Amino acid sequence: MSDQNPGANKMWGGRFTTAPADVMRKINPSIGFDYRLYRQDIAASKTHAAMLTRQGIIAAADNDRIQAGLDQIRGEIDRGELPFSIDLEDIHMNVEARLKEIIGEPAGRLHTARSRNDQAVTDVRLWMRDAIDALDGTIRDLQQALIERASEHAETIMPGFTHMQVAQPVTFGHHLMAYVEMFGRDRERLAGARQRTNVSPLGAAALAGTAFPIDRQFTAAELGFARPTENSMDSVGARDHICELLFCCSMLAVHLSRLNEEITLWCSDGFRFIALSDAFTTGSSIMPQKRNPDAAELVRGKTGRVVGSLTAMLVMVKGLPMTFMKDMQEDKEPMFDALETVELCVAATTGMVRDLTVRPEGMRAFLDRGFPTATDLADWLVREAGIPFRDAHHITARVVALAEAKGCTLQALDLDAMRSVDPRISEAVFEVLAPEHSVRSRRSYGGTAPDTVREAIERAKQRWLSDNPIQA
Ligand code: ARG
Numbered sequence: 001m002s003d004q005n006p007g008a009n010k011m012w013g014g015r016f017t018t019a020p021a022d023v024m025r026k027i028n029p030s031i032g033f034d035y036r037l038y039r040q041d042i043a044a045s046k047t048h049a050a051m052l053t054r055q056g057i058i059a060a061a062d063n064d065r066i067q068a069g070l071d072q073i074r075g076e077i078d079r080g081e082l083p084f085s086i087d088l089e090d091i092h093m094n095v096e097a098r099l100k101e102i103i104g105e106p107a108g109r110l111h112t113a114r115s116r117n118d119q120a121v122t123d124v125r126l127w128m129r130d131a132i133d134a135l136d137g138t139i140r141d142l143q144q145a146l147i148e149r150a151s152e153h154a155e156t157i158m159p160g161f162t163h164m165q166v167a168q169p170v171t172f173g174h175h176l177m178a179y180v181e182m183f184g185r186d187r188e189r190l191a192g193a194r195q196r197t198n199v200s201p202l203g204a205a206a207l208a209g210t211a212f213p214i215d216r217q218f219t220a221a222e223l224g225f226a227r228p229t230e231n232s233m234d235s236v237g238a239r240d241h242i243c244e245l246l247f248c249c250s251m252l253a254v255h256l257s258r259l260n261e262e263i264t265l266w267c268s269d270g271f272r273f274i275a276l277s278d279a280f281t282t283g284s285s286i287m288p289q290k291r292n293p294d295a296a297e298l299v300r301g302k303t304g305r306v307v308g309s310l311t312a313m314l315v316m317v318k319g320l321p322m323t324f325m326k327d328m329q330e331d332k333e334p335m336f337d338a339l340e341t342v343e344l345c346v347a348a349t350t351g352m353v354r355d356l357t358v359r360p361e362g363m364r365a366f367l368d369r370g371f372p373t374a375t376d377l378a379d380w381l382v383r384e385a386g387i388p389f390r391d392a393h394h395i396t397a398r399v400v401a402l403a404e405a406k407g408c409t410l411q412a413l414d415l416d417a418m419r420s421v422d423p424r425i426s427e428a429v430f431e432v433l434a435p436e437h438s439v440r441s442r443r444s445y446g447g448t449a450p451d452t453v454r455e456a457i458e459r460a461k462q463r464w465l466s467d468n469p470i471q472a
Contacts, residue, residue, distance in 0.1 A: 010087040029086040030329045031094055036336060040126035041091050042074045044119065044202060047222045049110055055213050057113065062106035069103040070095070092116050113212035117236040117324045118204040124332065125197050126223065128245055131339045132194045138346045139187050139252070143180050143464045145353040150176040151457055155450045157435050158273060158363035159372055166370025169435035172358060173457070174448040179259050180460050186252040187464070193248050197241045200225035204235030207323040237323035239313065242331050246310040249338045253306040256345050260296040263352055267293050272362030280352050295352060299345040306341050309334035367435055368409050371400050376432040376441070377410060385424040395422045
């Protein structure tokens with residue numbers, strides 16, 4: 001047929017007498033990326049055909065051939081044997097056309113009571129559900145790595161910062177556990193997104209539902225969805241579940257970026273808090289002394305494209321009237337790219353967290369420069385000498401100025417020097433000036449005392465590492 005009429009359109013036969021423009025053949029197809037949905041597409045088609053048979057809409061014999069044909073196609077695509085055609089536009093038409101080649105006429109019955117509109121969104125929701133579960137597992141590994149390193153370093157003292165200025169001593173374990181909380185919320189957000197994703201639009205057909213007596217409850221249950229979607233127009237017109245997933249990815253990427261910014265700072269010469277091994281660093285082609293934390297920088301850098309994907313989705317959806325618009329075909333590339341990117345970034349970060357060597361002496365040197373126990377001195381003046389906090393703050397500031405002028409730490413000042421600032425200061429003050437003491441004293445719930453951190457670690461293990469995978 002196409003030999004006799006080279007102008008014929010491969011997909012639309014009947015009304016179309018000439019072929020699409022070359023540039024149309026470039027802009028129109030989605031097969032270049034939606035081939036990735038082939039397993040979901042075939043699973044949904046098999047379920048749809050089984051339902052049509054149960055409902056008496058197609059014959060059992062046709063269904064048998066459809067099922068066998070679809071299984072064969074899945075094998076062919078798995079093995080890379082099926083060449084895709086851009087003239088068949090997308091994965092749905094490529095599979096159907098191949099089915100026709102294999103089983104002939106019954107292939108044409110598969111698309112009864114269905115449209116590519118509900119087909120495409122069903123495939124995407126199935127894909128998203130698996131992607132969310134996989135990502136959840138990857139983030140869990142990261143939390144596990146952070147918790148393990150936090151247990152090793154529940155007592156390792158480092159400076160805690162505000163405004164990038166030394167604030168108060170904390171433990172490295174406590175610092176790592178802060179990220180366990182952040183990534184935990186990322187997992188909770190993903191679990192929420194999964195719930196809103198895990199509903200079946202199959203059977204919404206083009207936009208209005210269908211006159212065939214289909215069973216949407218059956219197809220939803222067979223495909224593991226919680227229930228069918230409520231409204232056929234919303235089923236094919238909604239994309240907020242993808243936007244939401246991309247927000248989850250963006251927030252996760254931002255959290256990863258913050259941790260990797262710290263890793264980068266911590267290995268810099270100004271800090272020397274940690275070292276990364278050869279496994280996660282690169283050298284310089286010109287400067288032999290260099291060891292660059294490229295993986296950490298790349299994770300930070302890739303945040304831009306993840307947030308870019310979210311932006312692309314939101315802008316694409318904005319202003320689209322009900323229901324399906326071809327614009328929506330643009331939903332897949334940002335989704336695939338964002339998920340692939342965050343998976344890689346989480347895995348690289350987990351690798352670095354496991355790889356890094358802590359350099360307590362570097363942390364200590366930084367602490368010694370920053371008067372991190374000044375608050376402890378002020379608190380001591382309040383507690384032991386009954387001085388109002390505001391006055392204690394001023395007295396402490398003068399003691400700090402003294403230590404700064406002498407170029408020493410607070411605990412290295414002699415008592416006479418301190419008493420020259422305020423005679424109410426006594427020998428007992430030295431107890432609170434050591435960073436170790438400062439850290440040990442911060443036992444309030446969620447605080448940095450080593451024992452408190454160990455308790456937090458136990459709770460975190462229970463909460464994030466026990467075997468209750470997220471479910472819709
Ligand atoms: N290729 C389309 C997509 O990715 C499938 C739906 C097409 N529907 C249509 N009426 N053209 O969204």
